[in-house]
Amino acid sequence: MLTDIPTLNVDPETIDYDNVDIDITEMSSDMVYATVYQMVYNPQDYVGKTVKIKGQYFVAYSKDEGNDNFYNYCLVADAAACCQQGLEFLCNDGHSVYPDDFPEDSTDIEVTGVFEMYHEGAYTYTRLNYAKMQVGE
Numbered sequence: 001m002l003t004d005i006p007t008l009n010v011d012p013e014t015i016d017y018d019n020v021d022i023d024i025t026e027m028s029s030d031m032v033y034a035t036v037y038q039m040v041y042n043p044q045d046y047v048g049k050t051v052k053i054k055g056q057y058f059v060a061y062s063k064d065e066g067n068d069n070f071y072n073y074c075l076v077a078d079a080a081a082c083c084q085q086g087l088e089f090l091c092n093d094g095h096s097v098y099p100d101d102f103p104e105d106s107t108d109i110e111v112t113g114v115f116e117m118y119h120e121g122a123y124t125y126t127r128l129n130y131a132k133m134q135v136g137e
Contacts, residue, residue: 006044006047006048006117008047008048008114008116008117008129009048010048010114010129010130012092012130015050015114015130016050017050017112017132019050020050020051020052020112021049021050021051022035022046022049022050022051022052023051023052024036024051024052024053024054024076025052025053025054025110029077032053032076033076033077033083033085036053036076036085036086036087037085039051039087039115039126040085040087040126043115043117043126044117046115046126047115047116047117048114048115048116049114049115050112050113050114050115051087051112051113051114051115051128052110052111052112053074053076053087053110053111053112053128054074054076054108054109054110054111054136055074055075055076055077055086055108055109056074056075056076056105056106056107056108056109057072057073057074057075057102057103057104057105057106057107057108057109057133057135058072058073058075058086058105058106059071059072059073059098059099059102059105060073067120067121070098071088072088072089072090072091072098072102072133073086073087073088073089074086074087074089074109074111074128087111087126087127087128088125088126088127088128089111089113089127089128089129089131089133090113090127090128090129090130090131091131091132091133092113092129092130092131092132093131093132093133095133103135107135107136108135108136109133109134109135109136110133110134110136111128111131111132111133111134112128112131112132113127113128113129113130113131113132114128114129114130114131115127115128115129116128116129
């Protein structure tokens, strides 16, 4: 467990969703997988970066350690479509109530948000915070 995680100090009103630091939507499938892998395994290098990702929506539910939460994910397959990496995201654009404000699992989405690390219980996680989600066609 990481005990000293970088603090995300962002005013959501100042986020430029059109000028991202890491645009994963413009990468080849191999680079997408490699980049998301690096974000998951070396998260401290990405804290505070604005990231855009495209993939499929999935939701997970957890009810343990006093938790009763839904967690939203954008999953991206690698070039062979055998392995997936994903990023959790927390919307800041009106998508707040599951399932009313979210698409069905496996729906194509694009998410832009600010990468952060956070503690929940005894564990450290990563996600895109202040995210805006667009549902694909």
